[in-house]
Structures are given as structure tokens and as C-alpha cells.
Amino acid sequence: MLKPLMNFTGGLAAALLVMSAQATALKQEDISVAEVLRDRALESSDAYSHVESLTVEVGPRRAGTKGDERAVAWAQQKMKDLGFDRVYTEQIDVKRWARGHAHAEVTAPFPQPLVVTSLGYGASTPEGGLTAEIVEFADVDALLKAPARKVKGKIAFINKRMERARTGEGYGPAAAGRSKGMRAAAEKGAAALLLRSVGTDSDRFAHTGMMSVDGVENPVPALALSAPDANLLEAMLKRGKPVQVKLNVHNEALADGPSFNVIGEVVGREKPEEVVIIGAHLDSWDEGTGALDDGAGVAVVMETARLIAELPQRPRRTLRVVLFGAEEIGLVGAKQYVDAHANDLEKIIMVSESDFGAGKIWRFDTRIPESKFAIADQMMQLLAPLGIKRGDNKASGGPDGSVFVAQGVPAMTLHQDGTDYFDYHHTPNDTLDKVDPENLKQNVAAWVVMSFLATEMDGDFGRVSTEH
Amino acid sequence: MLKPLMNFTGGLAAALLVMSAQATALKQEDISVAEVLRDRALESSDAYSHVESLTVEVGPRRAGTKGDERAVAWAQQKMKDLGFDRVYTEQIDVKRWARGHAHAEVTAPFPQPLVVTSLGYGASTPEGGLTAEIVEFADVDALLKAPARKVKGKIAFINKRMERARTGEGYGPAAAGRSKGMRAAAEKGAAALLLRSVGTDSDRFAHTGMMSVDGVENPVPALALSAPDANLLEAMLKRGKPVQVKLNVHNEALADGPSFNVIGEVVGREKPEEVVIIGAHLDSWDEGTGALDDGAGVAVVMETARLIAELPQRPRRTLRVVLFGAEEIGLVGAKQYVDAHANDLEKIIMVSESDFGAGKIWRFDTRIPESKFAIADQMMQLLAPLGIKRGDNKASGGPDGSVFVAQGVPAMTLHQDGTDYFDYHHTPNDTLDKVDPENLKQNVAAWVVMSFLATEMDGDFGRVSTEH
Numbered sequence: 001m002l003k004p005l006m007n008f009t010g011g012l013a014a015a016l017l018v019m020s021a022q023a024t025a026l027k028q029e030d031i032s033v034a035e036v037l038r039d040r041a042l043e044s045s046d047a048y049s050h051v052e053s054l055t056v057e058v059g060p061r062r063a064g065t066k067g068d069e070r071a072v073a074w075a076q077q078k079m080k081d082l083g084f085d086r087v088y089t090e091q092i093d094v095k096r097w098a099r100g101h102a103h104a105e106v107t108a109p110f111p112q113p114l115v116v117t118s119l120g121y122g123a124s125t126p127e128g129g130l131t132a133e134i135v136e137f138a139d140v141d142a143l144l145k146a147p148a149r150k151v152k153g154k155i156a157f158i159n160k161r162m163e164r165a166r167t168g169e170g171y172g173p174a175a176a177g178r179s180k181g182m183r184a185a186a187e188k189g190a191a192a193l194l195l196r197s198v199g200t201d202s203d204r205f206a207h208t209g210m211m212s213v214d215g216v217e218n219p220v221p222a223l224a225l226s227a228p229d230a231n232l233l234e235a236m237l238k239r240g241k242p243v244q245v246k247l248n249v250h251n252e253a254l255a256d257g258p259s260f261n262v263i264g265e266v267v268g269r270e271k272p273e274e275v276v277i278i279g280a281h282l283d284s285w286d287e288g289t290g291a292l293d294d295g296a297g298v299a300v301v302m303e304t305a306r307l308i309a310e311l312p313q314r315p316r317r318t319l320r321v322v323l324f325g326a327e328e329i330g331l332v333g334a335k336q337y338v339d340a341h342a343n344d345l346e347k348i349i350m351v352s353e354s355d356f357g358a359g360k361i362w363r364f365d366t367r368i369p370e371s372k373f374a375i376a377d378q379m380m381q382l383l384a385p386l387g388i389k390r391g392d393n394k395a396s397g398g399p400d401g402s403v404f405v406a407q408g409v410p411a412m413t414l415h416q417d418g419t420d421y422f423d424y425h426h427t428p429n430d431t432l433d434k435v436d437p438e439n440l441k442q443n444v445a446a447w448v449v450m451s452f453l454a455t456e457m458d459g460d461f462g463r464v465s466t467e468h
Numbered sequence: 469m470l471k472p473l474m475n476f477t478g479g480l481a482a483a484l485l486v487m488s489a490q491a492t493a494l495k496q497e498d499i500s501v502a503e504v505l506r507d508r509a510l511e512s513s514d515a516y517s518h519v520e521s522l523t524v525e526v527g528p529r530r531a532g533t534k535g536d537e538r539a540v541a542w543a544q545q546k547m548k549d550l551g552f553d554r555v556y557t558e559q560i561d562v563k564r565w566a567r568g569h570a571h572a573e574v575t576a577p578f579p580q581p582l583v584v585t586s587l588g589y590g591a592s593t594p595e596g597g598l599t600a601e602i603v604e605f606a607d608v609d610a611l612l613k614a615p616a617r618k619v620k621g622k623i624a625f626i627n628k629r630m631e632r633a634r635t636g637e638g639y640g641p642a643a644a645g646r647s648k649g650m651r652a653a654a655e656k657g658a659a660a661l662l663l664r665s666v667g668t669d670s671d672r673f674a675h676t677g678m679m680s681v682d683g684v685e686n687p688v689p690a691l692a693l694s695a696p697d698a699n700l701l702e703a704m705l706k707r708g709k710p711v712q713v714k715l716n717v718h719n720e721a722l723a724d725g726p727s728f729n730v731i732g733e734v735v736g737r738e739k740p741e742e743v744v745i746i747g748a749h750l751d752s753w754d755e756g757t758g759a760l761d762d763g764a765g766v767a768v769v770m771e772t773a774r775l776i777a778e779l780p781q782r783p784r785r786t787l788r789v790v791l792f793g794a795e796e797i798g799l800v801g802a803k804q805y806v807d808a809h810a811n812d813l814e815k816i817i818m819v820s821e822s823d824f825g826a827g828k829i830w831r832f833d834t835r836i837p838e839s840k841f842a843i844a845d846q847m848m849q850l851l852a853p854l855g856i857k858r859g860d861n862k863a864s865g866g867p868d869g870s871v872f873v874a875q876g877v878p879a880m881t882l883h884q885d886g887t888d889y890f891d892y893h894h895t896p897n898d899t900l901d902k903v904d905p906e907n908l909k910q911n912v913a914a915w916v917v918m919s920f921l922a923t924e925m926d927g928d929f930g931r932v933s934t935e936h
Contacts, residue, residue: 056703059580067580112527112535115896138914202901203671206758227898232757235524235900288672289700291578426581432703433670433697 020346025375030456031382034449038382040228041445045307046438050078051358052250054290055432062286064096069281069308072260075298075323079264082139082306085314086267089260091325092336094326096257097121099286100250100445102223104194107131109242110150110236116223117287118251119178119195121330127252129248130221132191136237140177143184152189155245156181157196159230165201168356168418174198175209182211182222192247192257193222196230198304201423205226208285209426210329217388221249235432259283259325261333268455269314276454277320278447279353279400280282281327288430296443297354298323308455315455317349324400327355334400338407345407347456351461352450353398354443357424358435360418361446363397364388367411368461374459376412382449386442391415412454412460478880498924499850505775506850509913513775516607516905518546518767519826523757523900530754531727531794532564539750540728543766543791547732548673550774554735557728560804562794564725567754568718570691571882572611572662575599576712578704584691585674585755586719587646588797591687597716598689600659602703608645611652620657623713624642624649625664627698633771634667636824642666643677650690652681660715661690664698669891672696676753677894678797689717727751727793729801734773736923737782744922745788746915747802747821747868749795756898760889764911765822766791766902772915776923783923785817795823802868803929806875813875817928820880820918821866825892826903827885828850829914832856833863834863835879836929843925844880850917859883873900876931880922882914 054074061071072089079087096118104114132155137143139160143151158177165171175198185193197207206224213219225233236243268274280297284290305321310442326332338345350368364383366376370393378392396402397411405411423431513543522542529539547555565588572582578582596682600623606609607628611619626645631638643666651662665675674692681687693701704711730750738743748765752758773789794800806813834844838861848858864870865879873879892898 018627044667052703056700056707057578059578059700070579110527111538203674204896228757228897228901231901232524232527235520238523262781289696428672429696431670431672431699433696433699 026378026453026457030453031378033311034382034452036364037448037452038445040313041448042441043341045303045441045444047299047303047440047444048435050302051291051295051432051435052432053078054295054298055291059291060286061282061284062331063283063329064094064257065286068259068283070348072262075262075282079321082302083309084263084264084266084305087263089262090337091135091258091260092325092333093256094259094332095121095329096254098254100252101248103248104223105246106236107241107246109241114229114232115204115206115226117208118249119182119208119222119224120210120212122182122222122251124251125221125247126335129242129246131192131246133242134233134245140181140184143181148188151185153235154190155189155194156185156190157194157233158286159196159234162197162198162200162422163417164418166362166419167333167415168421170200171422178209179212182213182220183216186216186218186220190220192220194245194464195222195224197224197226199227199422199425199427201347202227203429205427205429207426208287209211221247223247223249245291261325262323264305264321265316266309266319267314268279268317270316272336273347273350274320274460275320276317276451277322277348277351278451279322279324279351280324280355281333281396281400283326283328285328285426287428289432290430291432291435292357292424292430294355295425296358296440300354300440300443300447304451305445307444307448308452315452317450317455320453329399331403334403338403345404345409348404348409350410350412350454351397351401351404352414354400354414354447355398355400356416356418357421360439360442361388361414361419362414362417362426363391364439365391365397365413365415367397367464368393369464372461379450379453383446386432386446388446401429406466408463408466410464412450414450417425469804483926485906494846494921494925495801497650498629498921499846501779502850502920505920506913506914509775509916510909513909513912515767515771515772515908515912516903517577517762518770518899519759519903521546522763522766523759527757528754529750529752529758531726531751531800531890532546532562533754536727540730540863542778543730543750545664547770547789550770551777552732552734552773554733555731557730558805558808559728560801561724562727562800563589563797564722566720566722568592568720569716571716572691573714574704574711575714577709581699583672583674583694584697585676586717587650587676587692589681589721590650590690590719593689593717597714598659599712599714601710602662602701602713604639608652610648611649614656616656621659623660623662624653624658624925625662627699627702630668630890632887634830634885634887635883638668638890639890640667643818646677650681650688651684654684654686654688654905658688660688662713663690663692665692667695667890667893667895671697671897673895673897675894676755689715691717698859707739728815729805732773732789734777734787735782736785738784741815742747742785743788743816744785744919745816745819746919747790747791747792747819747866748823749801749868750791751794751796753796753894755896757900758898760825760892760898761894762823764826764908768798768822768908768911768915771912772919775912775916776920783920785921785923787923795868802871806871811874813877816872816877818878818880818922819865819869819872820882821869822882822915823868824884824886825889827887827889828907829854829856829882829911830885831859831883833859833881833883834861835863835865835873835932836861838933840929844876847918847921851914854914856914870876874928874934876934878929878932880918882918884911
């Protein structure tokens, strides 16, 4: 019989906490409005139709391509149609690159084709291709430690598997091979890099993605292999004979060109100069239609703002939706945004980005002063019924958001379940069918609570620590 | 307290059934040996290592290609290594074809690339490609019924979805579009055929496969679209504007050439001229490594025979493993086998083929005289503990086996669970990682029971009805 009593005490404590928080943070009337917005999102949000529209009517939109241009036009028109008060673009400069072909095949001892794709901004082989023996490394560190004579003239094969996790925490260790592998291979005189895809699937898709190319003197072709093809090379190598691979790759580095951050605002009624930024990135990789990465995020933040714009009055502060350009090729849009707005960053009350697919949100992180935790606690009252638990105070704000956090801008992160995200990430298989409309509704419900209350709250979060 | 009594009665009835069956069919000592073989298979069968070897050391092996040649050499060597008494090949003639490239893209109103693959033996576009409007049909029957003016000069798009089922029964209705679609499109003056892939996945792989090309006067390019790409066209069409697609396809029809059925025998000790055929097909489609289709089947029947060859004595009859050539392009190896052996078919006691992936076996069908059902019942005593239930008496014997059944040869079919089979079937994604080693052990356990007892039984099944 102890349990009900404890529950009662807990309930009482919670009620007291709410009362105390209300006194210092959010008004009950705003919480009530947020609750209505949340429930409206769960019933009728249109986020799925936005991502459907983007993937069907635009599709692939790598920064600096024609698809990117179409995406910029699409985003402006869509935000106008959705009733935003202001819609505008800000130009950014992007490095451009044209993907050509990428063929690979084992020529000996067991000839058969391999499924590969060029990593972003990768080099070409000589005309007609190149053939060399492969040499396997457990990870990029093993390649970095290897003597050059072991690698010279060969194809370095990094065979690191990525671990599956809801948080996506396996990504960093595996992606190190992608970001640093080509440079390491080139510096040791390798003929090329073959990288087991940074992904958690076992489908015959290679996962593309960005690598560090700046300042590499003699860049070599760098290709991701699908997981089954990496298994194949591994199995051939176990048989003890040298494995020869032929690569034939053509890509083109192009002159720099323009892209755009696309921005839509619901202008604040009391403090229009104070801004809550909710973001996503508009660009995608070029082999899928960018449904999960990051069409879903674009849809969620657009729909969040639409629901708020439908209220009878504007929120106190301005809600600014920023669809960043060129995220995939190095957070280019976010970096140039922060540079261009260096003098306005203090007016950004909070930043948050949706860029982790379309899974259910399960955790709410913040990066705010501890003295303001009552606000997050009040948000949690509306988030908890959505299956969301309170996380830590080390919110990154998302990839583009992290660029703002590095300048001291407070941030929040609504973590999506990323268990399956890296099955599709940066592959041709990132398509609309991978998006569950019900999950998107839950996402919008959480986003609208966080976003609306951040625009309405008394006071602000000041600046925050930029430490990890 | 009723239940234990009922169980006892059931057990008694089963025991009586066994005694009566033993009198007319299988000897208890053979059943005991079969049980040992079954349990050995469950513990230590090497089927997985056979399919690993085939996929790693040979890989794709479409009939009439270099890969096919390597597969034929591999199969002979492997069967010799496994201790078969006789290993030999029988030449067959196959139509040959070289797959070139297949590119497709929507050019208007929403330009973006599509993932496609040529159906087997498909034609090319004119140099430089062709661009035409697509016109959608629910299935091939709708195309067949359409007036030619609706199709002429356009790309016929058959958008039939395949139903998922353990039995694979959704395959026939969907595959009709593949087998008959190009002919129908060509006869109505279409520019080309685009077919929603015959498959149950939602991955961005197009499923290739055979179509009827003989006697089509003006064959047109015929391409399978991945499911997400078919969804994309469907979504574009719903927006009401004409959808233009550009196709650029190159393939080459080649002169006929040789391939081979590869045959290995464990020769019978008493009636060597009487034969039980267990088969699989050695060829595969060319975009995957043919792990499920039909490397797994090859491995299962090879391992079945190996286990039997390890016994202290040879079985009464000959166990003949036939690895059919050119199954994928029209059961060519089986048809030529039956033609070449027309006079020996009476000596084939039973035929069975494994060609439905690597799922667990769940059902045992026969095509034998009802008077011999006691034999199947006795087999079931050893199969039931493997999770297998008795099916009907309409066994097809498998795709190649059905060619024998059409000549009155008795057949058995051990049905695999095909729930996922058509997720991978005829795609680049048919690779070793899709094969579960534990499932293969269960397969071999069932096959060794059926095969061994068929070689040992008293009497035979005579000839059977060829009706479906």
C-alpha cells in the first residue's frame, strides 16, 4: 500500500513545481494554447503532404545543382502558400561538383562487379580506369598508422562497420573513415580509397557523403561500397590470394556558384526583433529524393510554423523558419548565415533543427541556463504524453543549429528515433515511402509545443556555454 | 484432467499408424537412418558454406555469360570435392544477350532520374534515347484492352502491385505484366514499356526477369521500375499534367551459345538405374550474386547428397543432383534435359527442386498416387518436428521439376517460407547476407529425410497425373 501514497506525494510535488514554474516562466494561457496546437498537429497536420510535394515535385537537390534551384523556388512558393508573413532568400556561395559514373569490379581472383558510389567531391580515375590490389584496414586509424609502403599504389579498403543505435551514435566512429580516409590514402600514395559504406543496412546501396578534400595535394578516387560488396571483398581476402579491383570513375569539379538559405517568418506581435529559429536543410544528396534527409525536417518545421500562423494572433516573438542550403557539403548555409548575421545573433532567443529523419521523437534536450529549467519542465508536461522524456542540457541544436550554438545561441533538440535512419541515409533508397505520416504528426506536435512556447515565454535564455 | 488422456490416445493412434505404414512402405531401419541424417543436418550441415563459395567465387552467372561458365566449372569441382560418385555435364543451347545500360528520367513536369533495369532480352532505344509521355495501366489486362490510339507513340506504364504472401502466390498475377507486357505494348505501337517491379519490397531496386519475346515483330525497350519510382510516377500523374519520360537503353542480342546442366550422382547400391532427382538451378540473374535465387537451392541439394554419400553404404537407388542451366530464361536446361532423356524418364522415381530462396520449410506437398500416401505420412513423422506440415498432392516439383511433372514424373515439394523472397528476387540485392545459415540447416534436414527415404523405399510411385 505504499505505492499510491508515494504517487500522491509525487503528484503533489509535481503540482507545486508547476505552480512555481508558472510564476516565473510560461503563462497558463500559453500552455493551454500550446496544448491545443499539439492536439491539432496530432489530428490534422499536413507535414506529410509537404514532404510528398518536395520529393515528387523536386526530388534530388544537391547544393549547386538544377535540383537545388528548383528546391529554392519550391520552398519560397510553399511558404507563401502556407501563410507566412515574410518569405525571402539569402544567397550563399557553394563549391560545385558534377557526379559522373563510378564503376568497380573485382578482376581477380574472382571476377565480379561491385556496387559503389563516389563520395562527394571525389576525384576521377585516369581515362579507362585503374586496376590495383586492395589492402584492407579495420578503420581509418589503422590506415593512418600503416607504413606508406603497405599502401602505395594499392587501393586502400577501409572495412569499418557502423553500429545501429537509436541515438545514431555509431555514426561518428564510422564516418571518420569517410571524412578522413581519402586524405590519408592520398598522402600514403594509394591509388584510391574504397570505404565500407557508413550505414546500418545490408542492402546493396553505397552511401555517399562528404569528405575532407581541402588542401589534399593529389586527391585520389574515393568510393563507398555497399555493405554486401564490402562483405564480398572481405570474404575474397580471407581466401588468401591478392584481390585486384578495377575502378572507372568520372566526376567533375565545377566553378563555385550560388545557392540560398530560404527563410520564412511568422512575425512577432510584441517583440518582432526577437527571433526563435526553427530550421532544417533544404539540400539533399543526389541519389535519393531526400525524403528522410531532410525533406521530413523541412516539412516538420514548415508545418509547425503554419499551425502557429493559423492562430488568431501572432506569437509574441518572431518565429523564423530557416531552410539551410548546402548542409550536406559542410554546413555551408549555416556558417554563412552566422557570418552574415554576426551582429544579430544576440536577438536569436533559441535555435533548433530537425535533421534526423522521420522517426518518432523520444527525447528532449536543451542548452539553456539551469535557472530556466522550469520552462523546459513546463514544455515537458505537454511533451511527455507524446512519449518524450527529458534528456540532458547538452543539446546540439542539430547540425546547422550547432553552428549557432558555437556562438552561444541557446538551443533545444527534439531527438528522433534514429534506429533505422542510417539504413537509408545518403543512398538512392532515401525516398518518400520511408516516411511514416503518423510519426510526422507526432514530430509536429512536439515541435509546435516547443516553438510556440519559446516565442511566448517571459524573459529569455541569455547566451549559453559553447562546450560539448 | 481430460487432456493427458487425449494425448495418450493420440499417441497410441500415431503408433498404430506407424506400424501399418511400416508394413507397406518404409523400413524402420531406413527411418532410423533418416532421423540420424536429419539431426546431423541440423547440427553440422555445410550448405551455407556452399552458397558462400558460389556467391563469393563465382557471383552473377546469367546463362551464356562468362559467369555461367565459371559456375559450371565451380559446380563440377565442388561436387567432386564433396565425394559424389559421378560428376558430369550435359550441354544445352541457350539464347544469349548482353545487358548494356538503362537510364530513365522524368523530363517534365518534374525532372528527376528514375531507377530502372532492362527486362531480360529487352531491346534498345534509338541511339541518344527516346522521350515520350507515359500512360498508366492498372495491369497488363488493362493494357491489352486499351485502344491502340491511347498507347501509340507513348510509354506504357503498368502499375500493378504484387501482394506479399508466404506462398508467393502474388507472383503470378504481377508477373503477367512482365511476361506479356512488352508484347502487348509493341503490338499497340507503344514506344516502350515501363513496369512496376514484380516484387514486394519498397527499396530502390528494379526487379529484372524474363519476358516473352519470341515472334514479337517490333520489340520495344522494356524496363522495370523500382517500387519507389513507380510511386513517384503515380504521384506525378495524379497532379494532372502529362508526364514525359526519357529512356536511354542499350542491350545486345547475341548468337546462341552453349551452357550446361551439371549433374552429380550418388550411385545406388541395388537399383542404380532407378533415379531420384533433386535439383536446383545453377544460373542466376546478373545484377545480384544469386544467393537466394538459386544459390541456396544449389547448396541445399548438394549438401543433401553429401550427407547421404557419407553413410556407410550407398542408398538403394541412385540420388542424382541436377543443377539446371538457364532456368531463368525459360526453364531451358530442364526442357532440354527432358527432351534428351525422353526414353529414361520412366526410371525417374521422383523429382524435386529447391528454388524459392532460403526461408524455413513449412509445408510438404506430394504428387504421388493416393495409395502411396503412407510413405508421405512416414516422411512427415520426421518432418513435423522441423515445423513442417503436410500440404496437398499437387506438388509442382519446382520450376524445373514441373517440366518433369508434365511428363508424368512423380514429385515432391518442400515449400519454403517465401514471405520475404520477392523483396530481393531478381535484384542486385540478392546477396549472401540475405541467407540465414540456421534456415539452411532446417532445409537440408528436411531434404535429406525426403531424399534418402525416396531412394530406399520399396516399390515406386509409377506415373502421376499431369493436371494442376
